[in-house]
Amino acid sequence: MPSPGYWRGIPSRLRLEAVRCSSCENVVYPSRRICPHCHGTKWEPAELSRTGEVVTSTVVHVAPDDFAMEAPYVLALIETPEGARLMLQVTDCELNEIGPGTAVNLEFRRIRAEGNSGILCYGFKAVPAG
Amino acid sequence: MAGIVGYGAFIPRHRIRSEEIARQWGKDAAAIKRGLVLEEKSVPGIDEDTITISVEAARDAVERAGIDPIKIGAVYIGSESHPYAVKPSGTVVVDALGIGPEVHVADFEFACKAGTEAMFVALGLVESGRVEYALAIGADTSQGAPNDALEFSASAGGAAYIFGKRDLLVDVLETYSYTSDTPDFWRREGRFYPRHGGRFTGEPAYFRHVTSATRGILKKTGMNPEDFKYAVFHMPNGKFPQQAAKRLGFTKEQMETGLVVVKMGNTYSGSSPTGLAAILDVADPGDKILLTSFGSGAGSDSFVLQATELLPQRRTTGRKVWSMLDTPLRYVTYGEYAKLREKIILND
Amino acid sequence: MREVAIVGVGMTHFGELWNDSLRGMFAEAASGAMADAGVDHLDGLYVGNMAAGQFVGQEHLGPLMASQIGMAGIPATRVESACASGGAALRAAYIEVASGMSDLVMAAGVEKMNDGADVTQVLATAADQELEAYHGATFPALYALIARAHMATYGTTEEDLAWVSVKNHHHGAMNPKAQFRREVTVEQVLGSSKVAEPLRLLHCSPVSDGAAAVLLCPLDQAARYTKRPVKILGTGLATASLSLADRKSPAILDAVKDSAVHAYKMAGVGPGDIQVAEVHDCFAIAEICCIEALGLVEQGKGGAAARDGLTALGGKIPVNTSGGLKSKGHPVGATGIAQAIEIVEQLRGLSGDRQVQGAEIGLAQNMGGSGASSVVHIFGRV
CATH class of the missing domain: 3.40.47.10 (Thiolase/Chalcone synthase)
Structure with missing residues (x-):
């Protein structure tokens, strides 16, 4: 990801900043202008817990070139206690121990690199809790 | 008086055993383990680097300190494996933790001493009143050339310390530094692996600086080795710090809690700071702790520290060093290690 | 109009x-x-x-x-x-x-x-770049997440997935335009290399x-222009959130359902009137989810359809007589038109060995992303 787009995403990617809709109270991650639930446009800041539960997961064996060195890796849809859902890799785990309901913590990781000389992109991955 | 108000450590979950490295190069594992006193070492995952280790360690430090991170006025990261040659590691850490933007940030390098160097500067800024809190981190994903003795030790991990003046977990009673130009270990710009002077890294480098700094701080404080409950010296391997301790009059019992190297390896800038974190995980109020780092090139920083009444209740959150060391996820083969450490030449 | x-x-x-x-x-x-x-x-x-x-x-x-x-x-x-x-x-x-x-x-x-x-990276640009592809999501991975959710919700099995491929290869073997004109067995599918678990190579379109x-x-x-025109009875296009995280259930493809509702209404027909259908089987799980969303089978019963022969030639509602994306091939931009051609030829009675006898009404459903876009057309013999 080139610098400008990565830079814009820093609040959500590096700090898990989300927003809570002032009218319907749903937590939306990352922030957006119009609430997908009620079309509200007033927001309060919210921060996601660094914990969650796997909704559904897979083990990716055939990866894009940028992720080739990481394969096989677990990719999962994670729901946080605030009700927000994020798609994240699950790292530091046995590949087949992850499934619906697996409790996870979110840890700060390097997510991708733009080749050998481009910027390094950070964010969160999930790791099995406990 | 200023001191430590929060601390944290992070050690990656992969390990490689000394036997596995020895097997790769046809070396005598028993002789290596005996000579270097190293059983295994941590290996960073493909998604871990000095920045990610720093963020995780510092997050625990902020939590234990119980402070609003925005009040941290300075952040220093000591490492010899900053992911960028140009562009700071510290900027990622401040944005990840919600520090700043009114914050002074710098990346430090002084071989394995860069972590205590950051601690020294952070302490000084807090003492002077220039900043309310300062965060110092020592972290590395250490490099060691294949088939070099360093390969048995170079590992990954780090520790973070927040300095402040109120609600101290640890008092800093004294500091002392000892530095000279001694080219025992180096890495030139653009080179991937460090080089070293073999046995020259011993007497004129490690032992001279570690013992001189320690004797210096003992003299400055008028204290003796027996005044300390714990001591931790930089741990390039398991043997050097124990030899230094013996020469200085410290006992095995004072050393063992902080001697994380046997299971963790040498996390370079993170080495002695992580040993200190292991001590803080168990120290009782009133316990005195001696910390002496060593960085090639060469220099040592010594600290005399004392645990406060607040330490036990604040360390109930966060990860403990020995529990991270005692619960590795997986032992990797040398082949996996070579992949994780990017020692294999790949096509673009 | x-x-x-x-x-x-x-x-x-x-x-x-x-x-x-x-x-x-x-x-x-x-x-x-x-x-x-x-x-x-x-x-x-x-x-x-x-x-x-x-x-x-x-x-x-x-x-x-x-x-x-x-x-x-x-x-x-x-x-x-x-x-x-x-x-x-x-x-x-x-x-x-x-x-x-x-x-x-x-x-x-x-x-x-x-x-x-x-190709993996290019196709992934149809996923949410900021929320999915950033973290290493691929299209097989997104459909694998859908598959795992479907399996957890409805008890669909890896073997059910394999039967979709077996059926579509059986059809494709009879299609002279198909990329893979050969049959495969359940054992071959389940023994093929893993792409994104539970999806294997032979669960994926080429x-x-x-x-x-x-x-x-x-x-x-x-x-x-022709003695055998085919009338377009209805068209429907619907969308859903690009990102799987924003959908109520990853196991349900709402856009497919919504596009079908529009097309059925416009055509004045229902799922029970469809005699032949081309649906978007980019991955085996997609065919299962789509036939459910189209109403061709009950919600949750898609897994058994291919295994039980319901959707094979000669079955109650033959699906993907062309071989589908799986066997015929999936040049992504061309697929929606090729699906329409299969239905037109079926309704013209020109499908040879693959002919569904007496077919008068057919449906083609084409999907984009992990189900974020779906287009349904219903065709009728004139």
Whole structure:
């Protein structure tokens, strides 16, 4: 990801900043202008817990070139206690121990690199809790 | 008086055993383990680097300190494996933790001493009143050339310390530094692996600086080795710090809690700071702790520290060093290690 | 609105067409459709294409393709809805003819995937770049997440998935245009290499080159061009959140359901009236989810459909008689048009060994992304 787009995403990617809709109270991650639930446009800041539960997961064996060195890796849809859902890799785990309901913590990781000389992109991955 | 108000450590979950490295190069594992006193070492995952280790360690430090991170006025990261040659590691850490933007940030390098160097500067800024809190981190994903003795030790991990003046977990009673130009270990710009002077890294480098700094701080404080409950010296391997301790009059019992190297390896800038974190995980109020780092090139920083009444209740959150060391996820083969450490030449 | 018919079809073989270029394939399919209808002019052209800019570095396909068939000057536009680009182009052409704006309009689709690009990465650009692809999501991975959710919710098994591939290869073996004209067994599918668990190589459609084109005109002019026009009874296009995280259930493809509801309503028919269907089986799980969303089987019963022979030729509702994306091939931008051609040929009675006897009403469903776009067309014999 080139610098400008990565830079814009820093609040959500590096700090898990989300927003809570002032009218319907749903937590939306990352922030957006119009609430997908009620079309509200007033927001309060919210921060996601660094914990969650796997909704559904897979083990990716055939990866894009940028992720080739990481394969096989677990990719999962994670729901946080605030009700927000994020798609994240699950790292530091046995590949087949992850499934619906697996409790996870979110840890700060390097997510991708733009080749050998481009910027390094950070964010969160999930790791099995406990 | 200023001191430590929060601390944290992070050690990656992969390990490689000394036997596995020895097997790769046809070396005598028993002789290596005996000579270097190293059983295994941590290996960073493909998604871990000095920045990610720093963020995780510092997050625990902020939590234990119980402070609003925005009040941290300075952040220093000591490492010899900053992911960028140009562009700071510290900027990622401040944005990840919600520090700043009114914050002074710098990346430090002084071989394995860069972590205590950051601690020294952070302490000084807090003492002077220039900043309310300062965060110092020592972290590395250490490099060691294949088939070099360093390969048995170079590992990954780090520790973070927040300095402040109120609600101290640890008092800093004294500091002392000892530095000279001694080219025992180096890495030139653009080179991937460090080089070293073999046995020259011993007497004129490690032992001279570690013992001189320690004797210096003992003299400055008028204290003796027996005044300390714990001591931790930089741990390039398991043997050097124990030899230094013996020469200085410290006992095995004072050393063992902080001697994380046997299971963790040498996390370079993170080495002695992580040993200190292991001590803080168990120290009782009133316990005195001696910390002496060593960085090639060469220099040592010594600290005399004392645990406060607040330490036990604040360390109930966060990860403990020995529990991270005692619960590795997986032992990797040398082949996996070579992949994780990017020692294999790949096509673009 | 005017009633609209398809009066000509043309397509290339699907496969690894190393000797054919993007423009060459288009010209072959387009000229085939024009010859089929006996026309030498067009009033308009819609080119469905997902990612020529990334696959071969070529954007601006409207004028390029019009000029390739000697039609420089006509209104010509590229339509993009990821893998539903072909279906979306067909819908655009339909609307243009039905509205009275134009009389003879071509809807085409083309994709050249085998030209050296990182196909996995290019296809992933149809996923949410900021929330999914950033973290290493691939299309097989997104459908694998859907599959795992479907398995957890409805008890669908890996073997159920395998039966979809077995059935579609069985059909494709009879299709001279198909990329893989061979049968596969359940054991072969379950023994093939893992792509994104539980999906294996033989659960996945291939990387393909190909082009397809159809000609549309008002139904009342169709006799000028063909003795066997096929009427477009209904069209529906619906969308869902691009990102899986934003959907209520990852196991349910709401856009498919919504697009079908629109198309059924417009056509005045229901799922029970459909005699043959082409659905978007980019991965085996997609066919299972789509036949449920289309109402061809009950929600949650899609897993058993192929295994029980319900959706095979000779079954109650044959699905993907062409071999589907799995066996026929999936040149992404061309797929929606190729699906329409299969249904047109079935309704014309020209499908040979694959003919569904007496088929009068057929459906084609084309999907983009992980189900974020879905286009349904319903066709009727005239």
